[in-house]
Amino acid sequence: MSELDPVIHAQARLRVVVTLATLADGDRITFPRLQELLAMTPGNLSVHLRKLEDAGYVEIDKTHRGRTPTTLVRLSRRGRRAFEEYTENIRALLDPPAPRETR
Template identity: 55%
Template sequence: MSELDPVIHAQARLRTMTVLNTLGVGDTIAFPRLQELLQMTSGNLATHLRKLEGSGYVSVEKVLEGRSPVTYIGLSRRAAVRLPPTSGSCASSWSPPADAFGGTFNP
């Protein structure tokens, strides 16, 4: 068995990756919505996202919508290939509200 990657197996980052893995390939979620789903502070989530982005697991895109900055987060291609599909027991134990991904963005 291969060694577990401590970057994604820290509890907060594993929760983040689990939520992001429920998105479709190429889909993203707005930072405030991800923060709400994970019930994390913005500083805590930002710190974990920087670690995940630095390791190539997530992609972060900052855009302007009108005059407001918006940050979108999604799985990187590397992570999408390495993570199992969300049909397993971990994914089935978590179900987002019906409108959970209403803020998704597909560039």
């Protein structure tokens, strides 16, 4: 059995990744909306997003809507694969294969 990904496994980062994984592949969410959904402070969310970004699991785009700065966040392909592997490993922990009979 593989180990759980420590980047994703931290509770706050797991909540971020789960939320981003609900978006369609390539869809993005604004930082304030993500913050609202997760009930996290801007600083706390920023720290966890940085860790996920450093691992290549999220992509962050800073842009403008009109004159207003906007930060958009999405799960990268690598992040989506890592989350899929993470959930497979959790399922294996929760429902291990039956032991083989010995004769």
